[in-house]
Amino acid sequence: MKKFIAESEESKKILNIVQMSSNLPVNIIITGERGVGKKLLAKEILPQAICFDGKLLENSIINNTVNIQQYKELIITDIHLVLNKKEFLANLSNIKIIATAQTTIHDIEEQFAIKVNISPLEEREEDLKIISQEYINSANKIYNTNITLDNIHLDISQNGISLKKSIYKNTLLNSLNSEEINQALEHYIDKKLDEQKTYKDFLKVIEIPLLNIAKIKFKSQLQMATKLNLNRITLRKKLEQYFGNNHE
Template identity: 35%
Template sequence: MMIAVVQVAALAVDASYITACPSSAQAFKTATLLKTLNVNALITGEVGVGKRSLAHYILPDAPIFDASNYDELLAALDSVAKVIITNIENSPNIKKVLDILSSKNIRVVATAKNSYYNRDADKFFSVKFEIPSLRERPEDVEELTQKFIKEASLLFCSKDEFKFKNFKPDLSQNSNSLRRQIMINYLLQDIREDELMEILQNYLTERLGSNNDYKKFLHLYEVPLIRAGLKRFKSQLQLSDKLGLNRNTLRKKMADNINYL
């Protein structure tokens, strides 16, 4: 049975799916249908869109192997009836893997990056999913943001509200970058000076050792100070006054740190 390539949007978080946008809702229906069909499926998409989680939803009891762990995967195929293979673009010999899967009649759900194409894989997989990025799913971003905020609140044992002022979701790696961003922002919004200094100390401890370290790492102090000042006071003139620097000195420091500002 050959089913045309479809574009769906699904993001599995733990055991649930985000279905705020129509394409995500449709994906859930499609994945639910696949749970009852004995067909092989390939899920493609960017990192962090939920490929692995969606595969696990379809085959909840199947072992999961990264295709780059070639020997481990081949050994496992001797004793499984179904399997999830992630990142098949990293397999050193995908043809051999597919031949074994076919000869042993092992059901497989695999994942790959969105630009992946392989002639053997194209013939092998009856169903192919491409999961769009979160940039195309703003409703899902809102749902995920709220979910990750709740996670952060539990993780840091805090009931403080998340500060949304000037918050712009980082979707560079979809849910991965969004979760990381929210965790860091939640941690930093009420951080104490001693905690901040400890973070810097831990960062610098493994990086010190050259004869020019003071100048090399001075931007870690100056850049945040200049950024915060410009954001708050809106002008270099006011900032130089508040910092107790003349304008030429401030301009020189900004020129020295131009790559970070």
């Protein structure tokens, strides 16, 4: 994702506020959960600014390994992790700052004339739709597939971070052929053999997902046994072994 997506009314309002402030000599702080697009929004305001991790910059200033006065504007990410925030900002007093934080920081609020908060993706459905489509288009291009979002369970527990991972992971899995799946299993087994895994341990890797999907796809154990060409008694024992008494 190269730019801040502003399709929802909230995001349009936020983008309008910060763009109007881009030429003003004031500091701006952007808050919100991980993965909501704080850094992307900061780049919309100061596209040419150098971006520093707050904690790393604090250490560089303390150790005198950076000439901070060479900068006129900076983007500081995760400023909430800076230990001595007031002293840190005092060293940046002549620099325009766009800072990001996961939560509001009350002891330095007065240092920022403009404060904006970005809501989680689950509250910005229009943005989520556009962002998801951009990720699936990119993933399809990389893996030479034609997967649609209807085939993917979107994980937005960590907003854009988990969303991107879920889309790319599912697209990759859908792109694999039998030979590539075998290669992946061989790679997994090669690593796990060094951990003294047994034959039964590796058998679980195949049987658990197989039986789990069969439970979902078929209505009864009779159908499962028939489709898998497996004795019903053996099937029941396997289900009890892996899923306990909650396998019905």
